[in-house]
Amino acid sequence: MGAGKTTIGRLLARKLGLQFIDSDHEIEARTGASIPWIFEIEGEQSFRRREAEVIRELSAQPGIVLATGGGAILDPQSRHYLRERGTVIYLRASINSILQRTAHDKNRPLLQTADPRKKLEELMAQREPLYEELAHLVVDTGRPNVQSMVHMILNQLDTRACEAAPHCLTEAQPSMTEQTTLLLNVDLGERSYPISIGPSLLDDGALLARHAVGSKVAIVTNTTVAPLYLDKVKSALLAEGKQVIEIILPDGEEYKNWASLMQVFDSLLANKVDRKCTLIALGGGVIGDLTGYAAASYMRGVDFIQVPTTLLSQVDSSVGGKTGINHPLGKNMIGAFYQPRVVIADTSTLETLPDRELSAGLAEVIKHGAIIDAAFFDWIEANIENLVARDKASLAYAIARSCEIKADVVRQDEREGGLRAILNFGHTFGHAIEAGLGYGAWLHGEAVGCGMVMAADLSYRMGLVDADTVARVRQLVKAAGLPTVAPDLGAARWLELMEVDKKNEGGAIKFILLKPLGKPSITNAPQELLLATLAACTKE
Numbered sequence: 001m002g003a004g005k006t007t008i009g010r011l012l013a014r015k016l017g018l019q020f021i022d023s024d025h026e027i028e029a030r031t032g033a034s035i036p037w038i039f040e041i042e043g044e045q046s047f048r049r050r051e052a053e054v055i056r057e058l059s060a061q062p063g064i065v066l067a068t069g070g071g072a073i074l075d076p077q078s079r080h081y082l083r084e085r086g087t088v089i090y091l092r093a094s095i096n097s098i099l100q101r102t103a104h105d106k107n108r109p110l111l112q113t114a115d116p117r118k119k120l121e122e123l124m125a126q127r128e129p130l131y132e133e134l135a136h137l138v139v140d141t142g143r144p145n146v147q148s149m150v151h152m153i154l155n156q157l158d159t160r161a162c163e164a165a166p167h168c169l170t171e172a173q174p175s176m177t178e179q180t181t182l183l184l185n186v187d188l189g190e191r192s193y194p195i196s197i198g199p200s201l202l203d204d205g206a207l208l209a210r211h212a213v214g215s216k217v218a219i220v221t222n223t224t225v226a227p228l229y230l231d232k233v234k235s236a237l238l239a240e241g242k243q244v245i246e247i248i249l250p251d252g253e254e255y256k257n258w259a260s261l262m263q264v265f266d267s268l269l270a271n272k273v274d275r276k277c278t279l280i281a282l283g284g285g286v287i288g289d290l291t292g293y294a295a296a297s298y299m300r301g302v303d304f305i306q307v308p309t310t311l312l313s314q315v316d317s318s319v320g321g322k323t324g325i326n327h328p329l330g331k332n333m334i335g336a337f338y339q340p341r342v343v344i345a346d347t348s349t350l351e352t353l354p355d356r357e358l359s360a361g362l363a364e365v366i367k368h369g370a371i372i373d374a375a376f377f378d379w380i381e382a383n384i385e386n387l388v389a390r391d392k393a394s395l396a397y398a399i400a401r402s403c404e405i406k407a408d409v410v411r412q413d414e415r416e417g418g419l420r421a422i423l424n425f426g427h428t429f430g431h432a433i434e435a436g437l438g439y440g441a442w443l444h445g446e447a448v449g450c451g452m453v454m455a456a457d458l459s460y461r462m463g464l465v466d467a468d469t470v471a472r473v474r475q476l477v478k479a480a481g482l483p484t485v486a487p488d489l490g491a492a493r494w495l496e497l498m499e500v501d502k503k504n505e506g507g508a509i510k511f512i513l514l515k516p517l518g519k520p521s522i523t524n525a526p527q528e529l530l531l532a533t534l535a536a537c538t539k540e
Contacts, residue, residue: 002093012153196343209237215276216277284308289322308343421522430450450482
């Protein structure tokens with residue numbers, strides 16, 4: 001209840017040219033009585049019988065979008081009819097969101113109790129497993145724009161239709177255009193925040209200012225991005241009455257360090273910035289990680305906004321709240337989990353992105369398909385030439401789908417207690433490459449791309465995937481313009497570097513492997529197989 005089934009169902013039906021029917025409204029029309037009245041006079045059991053009869057009849061009708069009551073799935077026959085006769089979409093909402101939406105609604109008899117939260121928790125515990133089992137598509141609602149929610153569902157329906165038609169993904173472009181602006185949501189309760197993805201978003205000063213708390217805004221950027229976008233962002237904020245402080249750092253992974261962090265703090269303190277301010281991270285992953293950590297630490301926490309300007313940061317590092325800096329002995333070993341107020345991904349910034357940086361971003365796109373969504377991996381294979389050529393519609397879809405995948409993982413495991421570790425596919429090897437060669441010698445995405453090839457090879461040696469899967473990963477990484485052969489650091493040095501990894505437990509190296517493509521496996525590896533992978537995948 002309260003997830004938005006009726007509102008979204010009506011819009012979805014309009015987009016699809018279908019008839020919309022709400023099962024609760026149908027019951028009221030047939031009985032001439034309201035749902036609360038039926039509950040009060042006849043009881044819930046009688047209502048459920050009526051509901052099951054309506055669903056049996058309606059689910060047999062073609063050309064409709066049907067919104068059911070939240071408890072309709074309690075009836076086994078109703079579950080069978082819904083699953084077998086239609087495509088079931090579960091609109092998932094947090095208890096906090098549901099309470100906010102239903103607080104003043106007297107037409108929900110199950111919530112007319114002294115403790116609605118406790119009742120919702122009981123209902124969720126009973127129904128959530130059935131929702132998950134029944135649904136063909138699961139869509140997190142949170143607090144996004146309704147129109148963009150409908151667009152997200154249409155995209156997923158397209159993908160589902162393509163899975164049933166083997167050639168669809170190679171012949172058809174997803175239903176996004178280069179002008180599409182999409183709003184997603186990272187659902188983390190009180191720490192939830194939106195992700196805006198679209199062209200020319202940096203021209204919208206009101207969008208930036210709306211999320212910038214306080215009168216002072218500090219823009220943290222670097223020497224490469226500043227000449228391109230700093231004036232545009234600064235002017236937009238000044239026009240909205242904000243005081244703007246510029247902090248320009250050197251560009252490069254080698255500057256994601258303590259000295260750069262101190263430079264940010266020095267500037268904030270020199271300008272007497274208080275805790276009612278907002279930091280804006282304008283740049284790629286280095287700037288985003290470093291600014292987020294500064295925001296988490298300055299005066300024990302101030303707001304910050306992610307404005308990613310590289311493909312890698314738009315599809316990965318800006319989403320999820322991982323912030324930090326590097327240490328000479330290990331990458332990202334010092335930091336904090338700290339969520340932004342908003343992520344504003346202006347896809348127009350990719351027009352100025354060097355080819356090497358674009359390829360680095362494609363590594364993270366490939367990663368999301370490899371570990372979560374085999375159909376998305378198929379789509380990337382079919383569209384890799386378009387992505388490398390910067391086809392705007394293809395890039396827009398790749399960014400949106402990657403953000404959807406990551407947002408869902410973060411929702412389930414914000415602080416990497418288990419599931420979120422799968423997002424490190426290729427990173428154990430990749431981080432070792434970066435640290436072993438010296439930060440900045442290889443781009444992060446280049447190291448991850450090569451690391452995915454190595455992880456796929458190790459998956460094969462452990463009997464988790466076949467040789468064809470390894471070949472597909474290697475070929476796709478190569479087609480993205482990324483290295484597929486790792487530097488020969490020496491076996492002892494490789495092991496030393498991989499032992500300094502946040503995923504490791506009790507001194508044992510943890511790997512994210514494939515089992516099969518589209519499904520992750522978090523495991524240790526026998527040293528003889530790991531050494532075989534290192535020997536096969538490296539060169540002097």
